[in-house]
Amino acid sequence: MTTRRYSAAYRNLDGDIVTVGVDYSKRAWAEEVRIEWQRDEPNGKYFIAYRDVPEWQEVGQ
Secondary structure, eight states, rough: EEEEEEEEEEEESSOEEEEEEEESSSSHHHHHHHHHHHHHHHTTOEEEEEEEOOOOOOOOO
């Protein structure tokens, strides 16, 4: 099982995705951050990125 996490993001000059701030379990929360960054820098190309994080596993003894 995985959990989807969302973050506001942009692409750097190398084309890599760079996330802004923390990642959220709710897309709407990440969207609020994206809107804030877009408002502060209108020429920026911000979007919502996601990643799927695997569930926690117990470390073997």
